[in-house]
Amino acid sequence: xxxxxxxxxxxxxxxxxxxxxxxxxxxxxxxxxxxxxxxxxxxxxxxxxxxxxxxxxxxxxxxxxxxxxxxxxxxxxxxxxxxxxxxxxxxxxxxxxxxxxxxxxxxxxxxxxxxxxxxxxxxxxxxxxxxxxxxxxxxxxxxxxxxxxxxxxxxxxxxxxxxxxxxxxxxxxxxxxxxxxxxxxxxxxxxxxxxxxxxxxxxxxxxxxxxxxxxxxxxxxxxxxxxxxxxxxxxxxxxxxxxxxxxxxxxxxxxxxxxxxxxxxxxxxxxxxxxxxxxxxxxxxxxxxxxxxxxxxxxxxxxxxxxxxxxxxxxxxxxxxxxxxxxxxxxxxxxxxxxxxxxxxxxxxxxxxxxxxxxxxxxxxxxxxxxxxxxxx
Numbered sequence: 001x002x003x004x005x006x007x008x009x010x011x012x013x014x015x016x017x018x019x020x021x022x023x024x025x026x027x028x029x030x031x032x033x034x035x036x037x038x039x040x041x042x043x044x045x046x047x048x049x050x051x052x053x054x055x056x057x058x059x060x061x062x063x064x065x066x067x068x069x070x071x072x073x074x075x076x077x078x079x080x081x082x083x084x085x086x087x088x089x090x091x092x093x094x095x096x097x098x099x100x101x102x103x104x105x106x107x108x109x110x111x112x113x114x115x116x117x118x119x120x121x122x123x124x125x126x127x128x129x130x131x132x133x134x135x136x137x138x139x140x141x142x143x144x145x146x147x148x149x150x151x152x153x154x155x156x157x158x159x160x161x162x163x164x165x166x167x168x169x170x171x172x173x174x175x176x177x178x179x180x181x182x183x184x185x186x187x188x189x190x191x192x193x194x195x196x197x198x199x200x201x202x203x204x205x206x207x208x209x210x211x212x213x214x215x216x217x218x219x220x221x222x223x224x225x226x227x228x229x230x231x232x233x234x235x236x237x238x239x240x241x242x243x244x245x246x247x248x249x250x251x252x253x254x255x256x257x258x259x260x261x262x263x264x265x266x267x268x269x270x271x272x273x274x275x276x277x278x279x280x281x282x283x284x285x286x287x288x289x290x291x292x293x294x295x296x297x298x299x300x301x302x303x304x305x306x307x308x309x310x311x312x313x314x315x316x317x318x319x320x321x322x323x324x325x326x327x328x329x330x331x332x333x334x335x336x337x338x339x340x341x342x343x344x345x346x347x348x349x350x351x352x353x354x355x356x357x358x359x360x361x362x363x364x365x366x367x368x369x370x371x372x373x374x375x376x377x
Contacts, residue, residue: 037097038332041104041132043122043146044082045115045139048276049303050317052082054138054158057321058328059089062098065329069094080303082138083107097332101131108141110244110276119145126151134331136324140218143168147180154337157182158324161189161274166217172343181327181337183320185344189220189299192313193227195348196271196297199311199368204234206262206270206294208255211239218243219273219299236267242275251277255285263292270296272309279303293360302351306376310356314373319346349373 044051059071070092083105090100106122108115126132126149135155137146143157147168163169163182170176172184196202205228209219216222228235238258245251255277262270270289277285286308289296298304298312305312323344330340351374352364364372 037099038133038328039099039101039104039131040134040136040328041101041122041125042082042086042106042136043118043138043142044086044105044107045110045137045141045143045145048139048159048274048300049080049279050300051138051159052080052085053301053317054321054324055082055085055089057318058158058325059085059093059321061322061325062093062095062328065325067095067098067325067329067332098328104132110141110246115141115145119149122146123149123151126153134328140166140168140214143182147177147182152179154331155180156324156327156337158320159183161218161220162186162222165220165222169342175338175342178336178338181340182342183323183327183344184342185316185320185346187223188316188346190223190227191348192299193224193271194231195313196269196311197227197231197233199364200269200295200297202233202268204236204265204267206236206238206258206265206267207273208238208240208242208258208270208275209273210241210243210275212244215243221273224271224273236262236265238262242273242277245276248277248281251275252281252285255282256288259285259296260288263288263294267294270294271299272296272304273299275300279307282307282309290356290359295356295360295362302374302376305351305353305374308353308356310353310360310362312351313348314351315349316344316346319344351376353377 062068063071086100086105090102093100106118108118132153135146135153137143137155137157138159140160143160143163144166146155157163157168160166160168163184164171164186169182172186175181207224209215209221225235238261240254240258242251242254259270282304286296295310298309301312301317302314327340350372352372353376355377
């Protein structure tokens, strides 16, 4: 047998290689093309600054993780307006894996009728347009409404004071629904109250809150009561419509009246819970406490401290935003919402207004100063 019959003709190999190249040119794009972007819609249940802070920190973490390309300078230019921040992210965030829908901002503005209208609009959108792949529900109202929708679109609930007590999720270990995950920190305000008691040593604490189911839940009233009972503190209550009220002048007037009443009752400190008063209007409401030399402790964070409250905790909006961003990345990578961790444990770092402290004669100890994250003068 000759060599020609023993071996296959070499000229066939280029033909096979060419055929293989043609086949790959058709098949490879199906394997290497980028995954479609995960689109998001934000449900923003009221004009609270925490949602802005959570969203800006969420976007910064997404940028750090390489999901979007821009986020950081927005904080300095948008003045705490969550809708403007959303629009800025929609136009500028960049990246290929996540899209902030330009028409994806919804707000119920603490108005019951609008709450129903927003829910109906989103239900219709999900059923007809089918352009939403993720819902960010900010706050208790939004969390309740979005987790009750008959949809398989993933829902991340952020910014709810007590999502378990409010009925959004049944426990910190299980969201109860396959498409839902919530950021849960069951003892945040219990730890906050214990820390404030350790610092100020109050025996008689005044507390302002909205005495409705939503108001008590948003204020984490059960944690306030538990801390006071544990530490032997007398709790003196003053209630009003501080949360579900769009008349900010009326809110400020109610707060000022409560502060005057609590000062007459000789409380050692006052704890101001979640409210819808813009922080810039707080100084007028604080006057009775300043005159009486009584510290106001803010539940909501450093913006109220900047405007005259003496102390608050600084870190949880930052931590919650970062936590939510990591949940989004897990969903992008194929995780199921119900399988994701919900438990957040944020550090207790302080914001202190040194001017307010000086006005009432409080000189923080070195131990206190060591856990201060922000000073305001």
